[in-house]
Amino acid sequence: MHISIDRDVCIGAGQCALTAPDVFTQDDDGFSELLPGRADGAESPLVREAGRACPVGAITVTDG
Numbered sequence: 766m767h768i769s770i771d772r773d774v775c776i777g778a779g780q781c782a783l784t785a786p787d788v789f790t791q792d793d794d795g796f797s798e799l800l801p802g803r804a805d806g807a808e809s810p811l812v813r814e815a816g817r818a819c820p821v822g823a824i825t826v827t828d829g
């Protein structure tokens with residue numbers, strides 16, 4: 766699993782960090798970022814839910 770966040774699209778709504786707090790956090794400006802070491806192998810079932818929760822579709826989750 767690979768997770769990417771399009772920070773040009775992110776509006777800092779924080780839904781990802783609320784949904785999967787073990788994978789996503791927010792930086793000082795409120796924009797989403799991955800917790801260290803979570804860009805791949807983050808086999809949390811909540812990751813895909815977080816992707817769906819993002820109101821602007823900034824999160825892409827791919828397999829492999």
Ligand code: SF4
Pocket residue numbers: 770774775776777778779780781782795796797818819820821822823824
């Ligand atoms: S849910 Fe989407 S818009 Fe909100 S902080 Fe996360 S990536 Fe950004």
